[in-house]
Amino acid sequence: MNEWILETNGLSKQLGGRAVVNQLNLQVKQGDIYGFLGPNGAGKTTTIRMLLGLAKPSVGSIRIFGKDLRKERLSILRKVGSLVEYPSYYGHLNAIDNLETVRRLLDVPRSRISEVLEIVRLTKDAKRAVKGYSLGMKQRLGIATALLGQPDLLILDEPTNGLDPAGIQEIRELIKSMPREHGVTILISSHLLAEIEQMATRVGIITKGQMIFQDSIEALRRQAKPTIRISVSRPEEAWRMLLAKGLPVDWDQTRLTVGEVSDRTVASIVAALVQQDHDVYRVEEERVSLEDIFLEITGGEGSL
């Protein structure tokens, strides 16, 4: 009786004497593409490790598919595909044998191997030893491995690391299509909002181990309202005058800005300024990008 396919409760991890993950309450719905965002060192990988049972939480619980991870790890992991941090591979084996080592543990038909190789477009290089692969090819193999068991939940930690623009595009399209076509739920971490923005339906943002935003991508976008910036010859005087006329302007000692940006408001402001003999140098719209918001809520030490 729970709508969340993945849910953590007060999840925390102490490492080296400090809380690397702190009281995290992740909530991922069936069919979500959940963008798990945070600057470097925020604790994303540490969280994902705990979700997969690779590391034990210091405090808190994890429920996946409505089951407690501590009690039903095996049946949960059977239906979870994952890629953590950098791709895992056996360098001395080729791609087919690499996938076969995993297939034997997942018990899916052999034909799955050529299917997933096709999906990540590695079929051509499948018979080469993986140690000779480029980083991007290893990354593709890692994604193929994650898809092998026809998972219901995909957990991908920075899956586009090392991919070229075409590769990023492909993976993005693949990820977008998965919930639609196979009902898969996806949790994907990144430190780049721009990358997540185009596919995520929900985002969770963490810094210093704490969740500071978790909602739909639309809710995040709503925070990205544009403002109008006006430069005039005598700004402070202009500000008083405009305020006296009941117009919504802000003055922060350097910039005169208007929060409400309807054409009508902007027109009346400009008219008032001209009437009072202010020289109007510029009227420009400032769009706060999601990236700026991300930087703002993560305290400026955010993405690159």
Added chain:
Amino acid sequence: MLALIRSEWLKIRRSVIWLLLLVSPGLAGLIGLFGVREEQPGGPFPWLIALALMTALHAMLFLPLLTGVYAALVCRYEHAGGGWKQLLSLPVTRTRVYIVKFLFVMGLVALTQLLFLAVLLLIGTAKGGGGAIPWSELLGSVGRGWLACLPLAALQLAVSTAWSSFAAPLAVNVVFTIPNMLVANSADYAPYYPWVQPLLAMMPHQNGYDFGAFTLPSLTLLSVVMGSFVVFFLGGWAYFARKAV
């Protein structure tokens, strides 16, 4: 468990391990071939002398070294490409993973022992000893040698899973294997020294090797070997089960 074994087999099948298997039986074979003289020309082939001679090199040096190498190798391909985190995020229990790794190490040790036996038999029959093969002594020696590798394998597997370096566990193994001949002289310490136990176990009695720890009753040795095996294996397993990957 079977799925894990089949998966592990695939990883090991195409690795360099197979060449290593030949090293020790090969060298011991050379010693047997050129070192063993019949007591009188044309007399019966001295099986036990040959066994003692070949064992001196094989069990004192190569068997403990190879046991460490096998343990390091079955962990190497997991450490190298991030294999642990992939393997352990699949539907497998850590206990089974650890047991399967251990089974493979001991399986490789068994193959080494069988090859050693095969080489000895080959040399003996080639030199005319085919009629009077002392089966129980030969099989006993090889089998006891395998058993005596249990604690060492458990110890080396624990070290190899804990350290992501390939060379470090091997260096430890070499450092502790080198003093084997000295340790074997001490009836007090040798039984408790995992690296020398294969030598003590394999050496046939009453062949000039009746000094130091070689005179120990095999039951004493067996109980020490089994006891330390249980301790090392449980220790390594308990660590692995909790390790953050």
